[in-house]
Amino acid sequence: MSISPADFEFMRRFVLERSAIVLDESKQYLVETRLETLLRTEGSSESPSTLIAKLRAAPTGALADKVVDAMTTNETSFFRDLHPFDALRRDVLPELIQRNAADRSLSIWCGAASSGQEPFTIAMTILEGFPQIAGWKLKFVATDISHEMLARCREGRYSQLEVNRGLPAPLLVKYFDRDGLHWRIKDSLRRMVEFRELNLVGSWPMLPALDIVFLRNVLIYFDAPTKQKIFARIHKAMKPDGYLFLGAAESTLGYSEAFERAKVGATHCFRPRATVSSPSGS
Ligand SMILES: C[S@@+](CC[C@H](N)C(=O)[O-])C[C@H]1O[C@@H](n2cnc3c(N)ncnc32)[C@H](O)[C@@H]1O
Structure with a gap:
């Protein structure tokens, strides 16, 4: 109607x-x-x-x-676009693990988690490739504005259709239990990620200085001044040598001088610049 x-x-x-x-x-x-x-x-x-x-x-x-x-549009899938997770596994995590070896800590924020496939993909990538991180202080926060999506993240329960979209069978068997016609993520994996409500244009709770930020396929819904403000806030929240992953159609270009585009494996991510003349504040 x-x-x-x-x-x-x-x-x-x-x-x-x-x-x-x-x-x-x-x-x-x-x-x-x-x-x-x-x-x-x-x-x-x-x-x-x-x-x-x-x-x-x-x-x-x-x-x-x-x-x-x-x-909100909540389209997502496990290992969406593949290349960012290859880059994590082959380049980003090995480098950060070496760099953070002294204090054995790693901080990750996934800022538009939708129903959880993206943060759980990151968590599986860590567990599969870097078991030595088990004893580290891992701070992994995943957020979204949607209450319904956060409830789904916390439940960690996916339909056959959802797991068929991108999740390799060996990882399904290893990290999920059957739950009727659905699959439920194992507690060990679910507990790696802390889910919180966060409106990207609201107030941000204290986040630890971030090594890795995933903010994919959400900025496309916002206007230019909003993107500028969000990039400025992310820059403040990140470690100087951190990695920002955006969606395949997204870039800081034209919105922020605070980041430079860097090729990592078969994808691009965005690295904080040391000196910044940011177009708009806070
Ligand atoms: C298309 S999904 C992207 C999910 C995932 N990052 C991916 O790339 O597969 C976009 C998500 O952004 C969230 N979102 C939209 N506006 C938001 C806002 N102002 N603050 C936080 N999250 C927002 C939606 O709820 C939705 O779950």
């Missing part, structure tokens, strides 16, 4: 303010279908317009959180 132009305008502003996600004029259909899906999931027979009227009356709280959640 279609919503009025005024309701669509309200939704665009609401979603932008709450999540920085830009919904351009072509996205009315997307807004409508996602609100309909939300209503169906909630067992409600209301129309999207009625839902928006409620949202106008109460733009914060549980309903508002659910609507923001519904507007």
Whole structure:
């Protein structure tokens, strides 16, 4: 059922303010279908317009959180794009393990974790290639804005279809247990990652100085000033010799002078520059 132009305008502003996600004029259909899906999931027979009227009356709280959640795109898979994880295994982790050998610590942040496939792929890459890290202080935080996705991350339960997308069979057998028609990630792997809510345009909790940041396939939803601010914050949060991984279609280029693009194996990542003239602060 279609919503009025005024309701669509309200939704665009609401979603932008709450999540920085830009919904351009072509996205009315997307807004409508996602609100309909939300209503169906909630067992409600209301129309999207009625839902928006409620949202106008109460733009914060549980309903508002659910609507923001519904507007996020959570597409992800195990070993998505493959090359970043090859680069981790072959280049980045060996280098960081050597560099951090004295204090035996490693800090990783995955900033748009969706349903968890990405952080669990990183965790499996570590366990498979670098068992010596077992005794290290590993601080591995994975965050997302979506409550629903964080619940899925913490549960670590995936359908056959989801594990078929990118997860090699030997890793499935080694790190997952059958759970009816699903697969549940083993506790040893799940416990490596701490899941927290974090809105990239909200306040950031204290993160340790970061060796590795994965922030893939989320900046594409934001406008240029938002990307600039986020890159400036990431630069502050990273160790000077850390590694930032973005999605295949994403770059710091044009948004931040604080990073330089570096080829690592068959992919690119972004390294903090020593001296920075950043376009915008904080
Ligand atoms: C397309 S998924 C990317 C998942 C994973 N990084 C990957 O590349 O496979 C984008 C994720 O960004 C999250 N997201 C969108 N806006 C956000 C915001 N303002 N703060 C934090 N996460 C956000 C969504 O909830 C969604 O799970």
